[in-house]
Amino acid sequence: MPQATTRHFCSIATEHGSLCVSAASPSLRLLLCATIALVITLYSYPTLFDVADNNGYGLKVFAFMRLAGLPFVHEHIFDASAAPRGQLPYIVDDGETVGDSDTIIAHLISKYRLTIDAALGPRERDLSLL
Numbered sequence: 001m002p003q004a005t006t007r008h009f010c011s012i013a014t015e016h017g018s019l020c021v022s023a024a025s026p027s028l029r030l031l032l033c034a035t036i037a038l039v040i041t042l043y044s045y046p047t048l049f050d051v052a053d054n055n056g057y058g059l060k061v062f063a064f065m066r067l068a069g070l071p072f073v074h075e076h077i078f079d080a081s082a083a084p085r086g087q088l089p090y091i092v093d094d095g096e097t098v099g100d101s102d103t104i105i106a107h108l109i110s111k112y113r114l115t116i117d118a119a120l121g122p123r124e125r126d127l128s129l130l
Contacts, residue, residue: 040108041075041093042061042062042075043077043088043091044059044077045076045077053089057088057101058089058101061091061101062089068108070114085100087100091104
């Protein structure tokens with residue numbers, strides 16, 4: 001059985017949209033990351049039909065980070081061996097590796113004091129767990 005070739009792509013989310021940089025230009029990616037003091041990297045499966053991630057859990061983390069306005073690099077990978085529990089998605093945030101979509105979101109909310117759902121009441125918060 002042939003092995004899949006791992007291709008990496010980088011998407012930097014900004015307030016004006018996403019900036020995509022191929023991993024074929026690592027010097028440009030490093031320059032962009034250094035320019036905006038980037039600390040978060042999201043690792044997830046590759047895109048499919050122009051959707052940011054072909055896995056619902058990775059898409060959930062990607063959408064949360066975009067909605068929260070967090071700057072991040074989005075790396076698309078096939079090999080999940082470096083991931084916690086060998087599963088995608090995961091993030092590396094200031095050197096700390098965090099896996100599982102719910103754990104990632106809880107980590108980001110706690111660390112960056114995000115108030116993305118501050119306007120929700122108890123009823124709406126309960127509905128989000130369904």
